[in-house]
Amino acid sequence: MSLSAKQLGEKIGLNAQEMNTLLKEEGYLSGEPGNYNVTATGDSYVSEKSWSNGYGGYAARGYSYNVWDESILDRLDTSNENLRIIREKTSLERKNRRAEKEKRSQEYWQAHSPLYKKDNVNEEQLEISGTELIIGIGIVAGVSYLTYLGYSKIKNMYIKHKHKKEIQNRQD
Numbered sequence: 001m002s003l004s005a006k007q008l009g010e011k012i013g014l015n016a017q018e019m020n021t022l023l024k025e026e027g028y029l030s031g032e033p034g035n036y037n038v039t040a041t042g043d044s045y046v047s048e049k050s051w052s053n054g055y056g057g058y059a060a061r062g063y064s065y066n067v068w069d070e071s072i073l074d075r076l077d078t079s080n081e082n083l084r085i086i087r088e089k090t091s092l093e094r095k096n097r098r099a100e101k102e103k104r105s106q107e108y109w110q111a112h113s114p115l116y117k118k119d120n121v122n123e124e125q126l127e128i129s130g131t132e133l134i135i136g137i138g139i140v141a142g143v144s145y146l147t148y149l150g151y152s153k154i155k156n157m158y159i160k161h162k163h164k165k166e167i168q169n170r171q172d
Contacts, residue, residue: 002047002067012078018090023068025086026076033093038066045072 003011009019020036023029028042038046045068052062128136 001070003070004065004067008068008070008073011073013083014086017094018086021090021093022076022086028072045069
């Protein structure tokens with residue numbers, strides 16, 4: 001029976017990422033997460049399946065994935081000690097990728113955002129005085145009140161117009 005890495009991993013208590021790490025450690029895969037290649041050793045145990053949503057054109061979605069012969073589990077070292085090592089290694093790789101991604105993000109924003117530049121903005125420029133706050137609240141309140149008055153006026157005009165039409169309909 002052919003199983004995906006996720007399904008193989010479930011049989012021995014690993015998730016898909018950990019199972020791929022185990023297959024890589026045992027020499028059946030090469031590459032990095034998201035870009036694995038099957039080695040010559042793994043060719044006899046793997047086949048490729050494809051999935052497509054059936055649409056054509058822009059809406060077409062699909063991908064290919066590897067399915068493994070279940071007999072590969074007999075060839076892998078699935079001892080508790082090895083599975084613990086695989087889990088730790090995968091966890092460490094995940095943490096390192098997350099840290100690298102965070103580092104790249106910080107570098108990007110420091111280069112492209114004026115808020116990160118120390119000489120561009122200082123704390124005093126960001127503070128709001130009490131007068132500015134009161135003026136801002138007054139403006140918001142004034143605009144809200146004028147909006148309410150406008151809405152009331154339009155509503156009353158609509159009611160009068162509707163009432164006039166009803167009177168005309170009764171007279172006819």
